[in-house]
Amino acid sequence: MSDTPLLSQINPPHRLLMGPGPINADPRVLRAMSSQLIGQYDPVMTGYMNEVMELYRGVFRTRNRWTMLVDGTSRAGIEAILVSAIRPGDKVLVPVFGRFGHLLCEIARRCRAEVHTIEAPWGEVFSADQIEDAIKRVKPRLLLTVQGDTSTTMLQPLEHLGEICRRYGALFYTDATASLGGNALDADAWGLDAVSAGLQKCLGGPSGSSPVTLSEAMVAAVRARKCVEQGIRTDAHEDGDEEMIWSNYFDLGMVMDYWGPERLNHHTEATSMLFAARECARIMLEEGMDNLIARHELHGRAMLNGIQGMGLEAFGDIANKMNNVLGVVIPSGVPGEEVRRRLLEDFHIEIGTSFGPLAGKIWRIGTMGYNARKDCVLQTLTALEAVLNRLGFATTQGAAMQAAWDTYEG
16 A cells, blocks of 8 residues: 555656746755744744844835735735725726736736726837826726736836826835846835735745735725724725725735734744745845846846857847746747657756747746756756757757857856
8 A cells, every 4th residue: 555656755856947937946945944833923933923024125125014924825915915905996007018917907806996907019018108108097096017927028117117106196016926036126216015926936935925015005005994893804985885805814904913013813824934935035135135136137148148049039028028037939840849848858957838929939948046057057058959959950059058158258
């Protein structure tokens, strides 16, 4: 009986994860996760929670009091913010330039928002003027943005949007799951009211915890949802109608009470994930945020130069691509999925496919977190070049490697 698969130990194969995420977690994060559990109200545990809040203030570059974790994948952080901030009937504006803008629209509709969108072709982003024009027309209560959309590999510039939102009275949220740590993000200087992220990309950890930060304006919006009978949190409208927040778990007012000095019971903290999140932030700040972003830029540039040296075309507006993910146009006649299969089976390297209008048209190659390293870039380029030549797409042998080396040594 002990030889049956169900009773055997988990022993996953080694993979080099060079797709759009998740990536290989930093061994230091895995070691932190293996630490023994302690009670959620043990003074040591509450001390770790306070340390996590302080560490992520450094990561988000903010002084926000309410900087904490939402237990769950990065989508949990997105939903917690939107569920807690959006009142039924609120106008929200979503600039959509990839799959994850559509996700924000879906979640906002589930919150019964009046959703307005502007759309850019996949591979492009918006100018600040385009977004300002839409804000003037729609007059939204919230602007919901994605900073880095891995479906297109594009990075939406955010630095001028906070001032625009302040002028027109809109709260400003961004999903930084794919971008935080690999690209500049300055929550306070850019006027962001809420940011959510995840561990599994540039932060170098596993999926399962979502760091979030909230400005005082966003906290006020969440706290305005007063408690009524039996402690249920509701949204009180001027006309006296009350709309219940549909989620207890994602009610940020309750989560703040849990993370705050009151330590009001809301859920049992995911201790091992808190240890992982703490170690991710500690490693990032030990390296220094500017150095971390520069590392992602360097290895992303080396991958781009190697891909172009191989004779392949990069997808989209390169001036606005993320440092940490590259879209590669699949050449005509090349079987894209066969290339991915051979990379995985013969080299144990995973790269990403795409979906929507880009399904079957591009590969997505990530250089992020623990895998934003020279050896990972060179291994991936070497393997991809070998597979392409094996399948009949001729490249100049060694050109990709030389282009990457020139990037590192130039």
